[in-house]
Amino acid sequence: MKNHCAFAPFALAIAAANAAPAGAQEVLTGDTRLACEATLCLATSTRPSECAPSLSRYFSIHKRKWSDTVRARANFLSLCPVSDQTPEMRSLVSAMANGAGRCDAASLNVTLLVWNSWDADGGRVLINNQMPGYCVAYTGHQYTDLGDLAPRYVGTPERGGYWVDARDYSAAVARYNDRIAAEDSQRRNEEWYR
Numbered sequence: 741m742k743n744h745c746a747f748a749p750f751a752l753a754i755a756a757a758n759a760a761p762a763g764a765q766e767v768l769t770g771d772t773r774l775a776c777e778a779t780l781c782l783a784t785s786t787r788p789s790e791c792a793p794s795l796s797r798y799f800s801i802h803k804r805k806w807s808d809t810v811r812a813r814a815n816f817l818s819l820c821p822v823s824d825q826t827p828e829m830r831s832l833v834s835a836m837a838n839g840a841g842r843c844d845a846a847s848l849n850v851t852l853l854v855w856n857s858w859d860a861d862g863g864r865v866l867i868n869n870q871m872p873g874y875c876v877a878y879t880g881h882q883y884t885d886l887g888d889l890a891p892r893y894v895g896t897p898e899r900g901g902y903w904v905d906a907r908d909y910s911a912a913v914a915r916y917n918d919r920i921a922a923e924d925s926q927r928r929n930e931e932w933y934r
Contacts (some may be wrong), residue, residue: 768821771797775819782840783832783884799841813837832883839878845891845903848875854897866897895920 768776777794781787787795801816803809814837817823823833842851852868871879871891879890894912895901899920904912 771816772819772821774798775817776822779817779820779823779833779836782836783881783886785886785890810837813840828883831877832881835874835877835881835884838874843871843875843878843891845905845908848872848891848903852903856898866900867902869893869897869901899923 774794774797777791778798781791781795782798798813798816801809801812803812814833817833817836823829841847848871849867852870852872854866854868856864856866871893875891878884879886890906891903892906892909893901894904894909895916901916902912
């Protein structure tokens, strides 16, 4: 089980930088502050309203090419002074820049569509059940606690499986199993009448 306090040192470093007396250390402001807040907000499934400005700033970063967008977002998160203090923090910034906003169930259901041309029915579109490496890096990072936001796969690709948010998993499995049972029953009935 993941240690839920793994990113506590990072949070404490940001809090100390913001709470220190003005004479001892500068208070974070502007994009530097937003970058630190965005890093904290993207590392947890708890996203209070205070996260809105920093996440809005982060997700507003768009470039013409996706690779340029990822680089610009990583550069934004790197404005936070603690982002490069350890190899783990550097990997967190990279994982966030590559995965945040791309690893929810809705995004995976679109980006993981695969054409199955060898199907006996002449081909159909399936949703791959293998999470991309950038999502594994983001959702599984030792400094993240994404809890309910980490998607899970329901069913099998060949039988119409799909990704759902973890909080919806039990209900989705029940609906999927009901649908599969109905399809199997219909298939048996059609075979009986042949």
